[in-house]
Amino acid sequence: GQSLEQPSEVTAVEGAIVQINCTYQTSGFYGLSWYQQHDGGAPTFLSYNALDGLEETGRFSSFLSRSDSYGYLLLQELQMKDSASYFCAAQNRDDKIIFGKGTRLHILP
Amino acid sequence: DGGITQSPKYLFRKEGQNVTLSCEQNLNHDAMYWYRQDPGQGLRLIYYSQIVNDFQKGDIAEGYSVSREKKESFPLTVTSAQKNPTAFYLCASSLYPGAAKNIQYFGAGTRLSVL
Numbered sequence: 001g002q003s004l005e006q007p008s009e010v011t012a013v014e015g016a017i018v019q020i021n022c023t024y025q026t027s028g029f030y031g032l033s034w035y036q037q038h039d040g041g042a043p044t045f046l047s048y049n050a051l052d053g054l055e056e057t058g059r060f061s062s063f064l065s066r067s068d069s070y071g072y073l074l075l076q077e078l079q080m081k082d083s084a085s086y087f088c089a090a091q092n093r094d095d096k097i098i099f100g101k102g103t104r105l106h107i108l109p
Numbered sequence: 110d111g112g113i114t115q116s117p118k119y120l121f122r123k124e125g126q127n128v129t130l131s132c133e134q135n136l137n138h139d140a141m142y143w144y145r146q147d148p149g150q151g152l153r154l155i156y157y158s159q160i161v162n163d164f165q166k167g168d169i170a171e172g173y174s175v176s177r178e179k180k181e182s183f184p185l186t187v188t189s190a191q192k193n194p195t196a197f198y199l200c201a202s203s204l205y206p207g208a209a210k211n212i213q214y215f216g217a218g219t220r221l222s223v224l
Contacts, residue, residue: 004151008149030211031210033211033212033213035213041217041218042199042215042216042217042218043152043199043213043215044215045212045213045214048210048212050210087151087152089213091210091211095140095157095159095211096154096157096167097142097154097211097213098154099144099151099152099153100151101149101150101151102149102150102151
């Protein structure tokens, strides 16, 4: 079956760096996306990787290794507003997107 | 402002009742999607549509129905056959179905509860 695995919760300190890992098992894999969702809100797109390597967008970076079926989201200079759930999502060639169950990020002052 | 509008924000369903959730987008996107989110869970795909008058079942389509008569609109009906409908429903759209980078834009969601 198709699935994505990510930790259910991660805790970090304000100003620090945190990495959220994601491993995937899908057929027809195209690329890996990351979304942020605050409580009660809509998910918003953060980044996308189709090729191996690191993509940087401000404080957020995302990495993909296709050979390892693995990716991660790196958040730097953590701020309290970064407290949210983060979802990895695998895009397949059939235009379906499979979402992981999400990682809830807790930030301590 | 361009975006996706879902209504209502909250919806209550009685036993045996069908209810319809509205989703409208003015982004001129070709593809639209419906997801269900349960507490502490990821998003599960119910239905998606890549073009007007066509749609495909997702992973949990049983008990749901959709239509795509206009590019801007993709309503979801939760039928009485869906025995556990309480969830947060999210509608999304993307510009080009099948594009290498399929960014999904989400509406604010509808929270459905059973009376």
